[in-house]
Amino acid sequence: MRRTRWTLLLAAALAVPAILFGCASAPGDAETSAKAAAMLKASFKEQGQAKLDRLDQDDMQKTCSEFTGKAMPKDVAERIEKANLASIKWPADGKLLGDWKNGERIAQEGRGMQYSDDPNGPAGANCYACHQLAPQELSYGTIGPSLLHFGKSRGYTDENRKYAYGKIFNADAYSACTNMPRFGHKGILNEQQVKDVAALLMDPDSPVNR
Amino acid sequence: MRLILRRIAPAAIFAFIFVPGVALGQSSAVDEIAKYRAALQDGNPAELWEARGEDLWKQKRGPKAVSLERCDLGLGPGVVKGAYAQLPRYFADADRVQDLETRIAWCMVTLQGYTDADAKRGVFGGPDRKADMEAYVAFVTSQARGAKMNVALAHPKEQEAYRLGEKMFYFRGGTHDFACATCHGEDAKRIRLQDLPNLTKTEGAQKAYTTWPAYRVSQGELRSFQWRLNDCFRQQRFPELVFSSDASIALTMFLARNANGAAFDAPAIKR
Numbered sequence: 001m002r003r004t005r006w007t008l009l010l011a012a013a014l015a016v017p018a019i020l021f022g023c024a025s026a027p028g029d030a031e032t033s034a035k036a037a038a039m040l041k042a043s044f045k046e047q048g049q050a051k052l053d054r055l056d057q058d059d060m061q062k063t064c065s066e067f068t069g070k071a072m073p074k075d076v077a078e079r080i081e082k083a084n085l086a087s088i089k090w091p092a093d094g095k096l097l098g099d100w101k102n103g104e105r106i107a108q109e110g111r112g113m114q115y116s117d118d119p120n121g122p123a124g125a126n127c128y129a130c131h132q133l134a135p136q137e138l139s140y141g142t143i144g145p146s147l148l149h150f151g152k153s154r155g156y157t158d159e160n161r162k163y164a165y166g167k168i169f170n171a172d173a174y175s176a177c178t179n180m181p182r183f184g185h186k187g188i189l190n191e192q193q194v195k196d197v198a199a200l201l202m203d204p205d206s207p208v209n210r
Numbered sequence: 211m212r213l214i215l216r217r218i219a220p221a222a223i224f225a226f227i228f229v230p231g232v233a234l235g236q237s238s239a240v241d242e243i244a245k246y247r248a249a250l251q252d253g254n255p256a257e258l259w260e261a262r263g264e265d266l267w268k269q270k271r272g273p274k275a276v277s278l279e280r281c282d283l284g285l286g287p288g289v290v291k292g293a294y295a296q297l298p299r300y301f302a303d304a305d306r307v308q309d310l311e312t313r314i315a316w317c318m319v320t321l322q323g324y325t326d327a328d329a330k331r332g333v334f335g336g337p338d339r340k341a342d343m344e345a346y347v348a349f350v351t352s353q354a355r356g357a358k359m360n361v362a363l364a365h366p367k368e369q370e371a372y373r374l375g376e377k378m379f380y381f382r383g384g385t386h387d388f389a390c391a392t393c394h395g396e397d398a399k400r401i402r403l404q405d406l407p408n409l410t411k412t413e414g415a416q417k418a419y420t421t422w423p424a425y426r427v428s429q430g431e432l433r434s435f436q437w438r439l440n441d442c443f444r445q446q447r448f449p450e451l452v453f454s455s456d457a458s459i460a461l462t463m464f465l466a467r468n469a470n471g472a473a474f475d476a477p478a479i480k481r
Contacts, residue, residue, distance in 0.1 A: 032374065033377055036374045036378055036381065040378065040381065042457075043456050044450060044451055044455070045449060045450050045452055046449050047449055047450035050447065050449040054383055057382065061383055061387055062382075064382055065377075065380050065381050066380075068382075068389065068395070069380070069391075069410070113447045114445060114447055115449065116444055128402065139403050141400045141401045141402050141403075142398070143392075143393065143399050143401065
């Protein structure tokens with residue numbers, strides 16, 4: 001009798017964490033993620049400039065992968081945004097905008113970082129792949145919002161210039177798990193290139209604002 | 211026909227994309243591209259790959275000089291008709307879930323005596339060299355045209371492959387933080403003017419999966435599903451996906467299973 005009771009108690013004690021864990025994520029979900037990560041490492045080979053370390057996820061990549069299609073708790077989103085905001089390197093000279101003409105070239109350029117790309121060749125941000133920008137360019141994608149009249153409609157303020165530079169440098173600082181790459185943070189663009197693209201959005205003479 | 215298409219295609223793409231791009235508006239450009247795609251359906255050079263694949267399939271080849279006619283694609287040795295619509299699947303002899311390309315390579319090893327490395331070498335064709343694998347794939351898939359996609363998740367390894375494929379679909383990494391879901395997780399999105407299927411929904415997965423493999427006009431090549439995944443990851447800025455790797459099969463399992471119920475309709479023709 002006594003023995004049965006203890007056994008039941010032990011079973012219940014073991015079951016409680018299992019149930020809690022089960023509520024937090026689908027059964028075996030963490031295990032599946034770990035298996036998937038290991039499978040990935042064995043299923044890719046380095047090629048050109050793309051080495052296997054590209055499969056090592058940072059906190060944002062790992063967390064956002066887990067929460068795709070699920071509601072993300074507010075504190076988790078805030079943690080990601082805070083960490084990414086802190087990582088932004090603001091220009092030492094204080095100038096946030098560069099040359100919009102060069103920004104347009106960067107926005108059009110689709111090459112860069114693919115293993116088929118020359119690591120010393122042109123590397124762009126391919127903004128038009130996902131966004132409408134200058135009205136003359138009709139071949140634009142729709143994964144991101146239209147940025148036509150970005151500066152004109154928002155106002156040519158210091159705050160908006162800072163936002164444009166920061167958003168291009170590290171988009172997750174403003175919106176956790178956004179689809180947009182972190183161009184400055186990941187070294188896709190250098191500081192001057194981030195400034196040039198920011199100018200494409202915020203310079204009153206840029207075709208985006210004309 | 212292929213030569214003519216090769217010559218016409220770049221001009222046609224130019225005319226349809228760039229000329230209306232100057233003179234007309236966005237919606238007209240999209241309409242014209244739709245017309246261009248419709249025009250492509252008239253004659254599909256994939257038939258040349260299908261015919262070559264059938265011929266190669268029946269030839270005595272490899273160190274053992276036997277044909278692939280006794281290859282078991284899941285419906286029994288020698289049954290090609292409809293087999294592709296039930297792949298990937300678990301094969302007891304290999305104790306592994308295999309997609310079509312992996313299974314063909316398996317048959318090349320076990321029936322014809324090739325080494326595994328030889329069976330998996332040069333599987334994607336280029337300008338100067340046709341790949342036998344792409345011809346085999348064209349032949350086998352053409353024999354499933356009209357068959358209903360019916361991928362089972364009966365065996366535990368099939369279930370595991372599906373779960374891992376799903377994880378992989380949402381896995382964000384690389385320099386650009388991209389996952390498959392970044393471009394294929396929402397309805398009615400485009401990259402430039404290219405429409406993107408939403409592969410998280412049945413309709414999108416069905417439409418996309420049942421139209422691969424495909425003759426790619428811009429490349430003058432028939433492209434297999436392994437190629438499709440390989441090139442997606444290149445653009446995703448990942449390292450190179452290894453042909454017939456576990457990840458490639460798991461992701462194929464996830465997408466193929468999500469296409470269940472739709473009639474298979476490939477090899478297709480695409481831009």
